[in-house]
Amino acid sequence: MKKFFYVITLQYLGYRFHGWQKQPNVKTVHLMVDRTLNYILEGKRFKSLVSGRTDAMVSAENAAFELFLYEPIEDLQAFLDLFNYNLPQDIRATGIREVDAKFNIIQHSKLKEYNYIFAFGDKFHPFCAPIITTILDDLDIDIMMEGAKLFEGEHYFKSYCFRPTDHGIYTRTIELCELVENTKYTANFFPEKTYMLRVKGKGFMRNQIRLMMGTLIDLGKGKLSLQDIKDSLKPENTNRMEYIAPASGLILSKIDFE
Numbered sequence: 001m002k003k004f005f006y007v008i009t010l011q012y013l014g015y016r017f018h019g020w021q022k023q024p025n026v027k028t029v030h031l032m033v034d035r036t037l038n039y040i041l042e043g044k045r046f047k048s049l050v051s052g053r054t055d056a057m058v059s060a061e062n063a064a065f066e067l068f069l070y071e072p073i074e075d076l077q078a079f080l081d082l083f084n085y086n087l088p089q090d091i092r093a094t095g096i097r098e099v100d101a102k103f104n105i106i107q108h109s110k111l112k113e114y115n116y117i118f119a120f121g122d123k124f125h126p127f128c129a130p131i132i133t134t135i136l137d138d139l140d141i142d143i144m145m146e147g148a149k150l151f152e153g154e155h156y157f158k159s160y161c162f163r164p165t166d167h168g169i170y171t172r173t174i175e176l177c178e179l180v181e182n183t184k185y186t187a188n189f190f191p192e193k194t195y196m197l198r199v200k201g202k203g204f205m206r207n208q209i210r211l212m213m214g215t216l217i218d219l220g221k222g223k224l225s226l227q228d229i230k231d232s233l234k235p236e237n238t239n240r241m242e243y244i245a246p247a248s249g250l251i252l253s254k255i256d257f258e
Helices: 029-040 076-086 141-149 208-221 226-232
Strands: 004-012 046-050 059-069 091-099 110-120 133-135 153-156 171-181 195-201 250-257
Touching: 004 076, 029 046, 029 076, 029 091, 076 091, 110 208, 141 171, 141 208, 141 226, 195 208, 208 226, 208 250
Parallel strands: 059 250, 110 133
Antiparallel strands: 004 059, 004 091, 046 059, 110 195, 110 250, 153 171, 171 195
């Protein structure tokens, strides 16, 4: 049977979901997407495949999945409108395009950007909880900014992989890593100052960015030094970074397919 291939981009607030991947007895983004597709396709055969799975409570501003069908979509905009009409309010499809059979959303080369949003030094409005991590202690932001730049370039990131094995590929390249004041995400109930870690790369390991953020938080608290971070990125390093920053501050900001 002839197949038809489409890429759909979408946004979601991850706070009430157990990540993207389907799991028994829990609500996930993939489950809700497939339920909606099954409904609007009226039970016709389909398959959906995501470019990268997000963890529980992680949000996405620009995620993407590939949709495989055995009948063509006649009107892409009408399909997108119908899809959005039936999705839950914390998931929104933003675009759809047809691709050819050579396109593989998992293997196709891509550049991802993640943002991690946080504030510190106080207890803030509860409405912030879905997308901002609150650190109650004071932090040295200047040294955290300096520490973030240490992750840029090619390094050995085994210390920043959750439950690493002896067979993983841990030499990775990070195109951009910077800690800046957040002006991208705003709301009238946000604290006066919030901060954002921006990380760009072609591939990330499980909990890598949250471990990097946790390391920077420990740096800002004075529990770690810049030299500790430098040492952690060397192949001979045996120390593991332990603090995984909370998931709710992490947002998949962008995926660029090359």
